[in-house]
Amino acid sequence: MKIAIHNNKGFAERWIAYCKERNISYKIVNCYDNNIIEQLSDCDAFMWHFHHASPKDFLFAKQLLYSVQMSGKKVFPDFNTVWHFDDKVGQKYLLESINAPLVTTHIFYTKEEALSWAKNTEYPKVFKLRGGAGSTNVQLVKKQSEAIKLINQSFSKGHKSDSVVSFKDSFNKYQKHKITFLELLKNGVRHIIPTEFTKVYGKQRGYVLFQDFIPNNHFDIRIIVIGEKAFGIKRLVRENDFRASGSGNIIYRKDEIDEECVKIAFELNQQLKTQCIAIDYVFKNTQPLIVEISYGFLACVYDSCEGYWDSQLVWHKGHVNPYGWMIDNIITK
Numbered sequence: 096m097k098i099a100i101h102n103n104k105g106f107a108e109r110w111i112a113y114c115k116e117r118n119i120s121y122k123i124v125n126c127y128d129n130n131i132i133e134q135l136s137d138c139d140a141f142m143w144h145f146h147h148a149s150p151k152d153f154l155f156a157k158q159l160l161y162s163v164q165m166s167g168k169k170v171f172p173d174f175n176t177v178w179h180f181d182d183k184v185g186q187k188y189l190l191e192s193i194n195a196p197l198v199t200t201h202i203f204y205t206k207e208e209a210l211s212w213a214k215n216t217e218y219p220k221v222f223k224l225r226g227g228a229g230s231t232n233v234q235l236v237k238k239q240s241e242a243i244k245l246i247n248q249s250f251s252k253g254h255k256s257d258s259v260v261s262f263k264d265s266f267n268k269y270q271k272h273k274i275t276f277l278e279l280l281k282n283g284v285r286h287i288i289p290t291e292f293t294k295v296y297g298k299q300r301g302y303v304l305f306q307d308f309i310p311n312n313h314f315d316i317r318i319i320v321i322g323e324k325a326f327g328i329k330r331l332v333r334e335n336d337f338r339a340s341g342s343g344n345i346i347y348r349k350d351e352i353d354e355e356c357v358k359i360a361f362e363l364n365q366q367l368k369t370q371c372i373a374i375d376y377v378f379k380n381t382q383p384l385i386v387e388i389s390y391g392f393l394a395c396v397y398d399s400c401e402g403y404w405d406s407q408l409v410w411h412k413g414h415v416n417p418y419g420w421m422i423d424n425i426i427t428k
């Protein structure tokens with residue numbers, strides 16, 4: 096078994112380290128080369144942790160991965176794992192179709208239907224674009240007039256899909272010495288001059304998506320399942336905000352994580368048959384509800400996890416190496 100790995104920032108450096116450690120045969124390939132398929136010809140598997148906000152990756156990552164999968168090679172992420180990635184519209188249909196506990200999600204493809212719904216529903220609601228991460232494209236809609244404004248925009252000039260961390264988040268990180276002044280400045284500039292991603296991705300229009308707002312959540316829970324193993328974190332919401340994703344305030348203690356979320360995550364993955372799935376939950380009273388799913392995550396955030404659950408929900412304390420699990424599963428499954 097020889098694994099082709101596209102070496103970029105993300106999981107790749109950890110995959111490569113694991114392969115070296117275990118003497119697993121691998122080859123570095125470059126997905127952006129015209130002859131990528133040829134480069135893969137002497138390999139049995141292909142792994143690429145592509146990024147949702149890369150203008151290049153967005154253009155062809157899924158298409159390349161599905162193509163290689165169709166040729167009979169193993170790929171990571173495969174079709175089941177990734178077709179719904181960065182696509183909250185796809186996730187609504189997928190999770191509804193298997194009766195998963197998704198936060199009630201409303202989608203409209205005409206202005207008339209959206210407006211008629213907005214005039215007869217209760218507020219607040221949560222407005223989301225189909226793509227985005229770190230809460231960049233998620234906002235609270237407190238009243239009908241705000242919903243109407245968003246709907247009108249969805250069916251006229253559209254919305255800019257933001258891949259850039261908000262200036263407020265960036266400033267908070269600067270204050271906590273997590274980023275330099277130069278990085279803060281760069282973030283500011285990205286809000287003024289459109290990024291390459293914004294230009295390639297284009298405006299979001301022609302649909303509008305809202306979720307019911309689940310109040311009183313001071314955190315969300317993210318559980319990641321890879322095969323028969325799961326690990327998780329608790330993310331606190333930003334100050335005076337309802338959004339946790341991207342806040343950077345993370346709690347790693349196992350007893351802070353409701354195991355019902357872990358149980359649901361394993362059950363869900365049995366149906367979805369993914370290689371890797373991160374599931375974000377908020378709580379309606381004590382009931383966990385899913386807000387979104389994703390195959391990718393920021394590796395360094397999970398280095399402090401204290402252990403993992405197996406599919407019997409038995410806890411195994413110790414260092415977790417999800418990137419090694421991904422390789423093991425590619426080799427054995």
Ligand SMILES: Nc1ncnc2c1ncn2[C@@H]1O[C@H](COP(=O)(O)OP(=O)(O)O)[C@@H](O)[C@H]1O
Nearest residue numbers: 227228229230231306308309315338339340386
């Ligand atoms: N329907 C909802 N009700 C309450 N809080 C929500 C809801 N949807 C999202 N959130 C909060 O907002 C954050 C960002 O939402 P999410 O859909 O996960 O977007 P992103 O893809 O940017 O992470 C979540 O981490 C959660 O804290």
Ligand SMILES: [Mg+2]
Nearest residue numbers: 229340375387
């Ligand atoms: Mg999220």
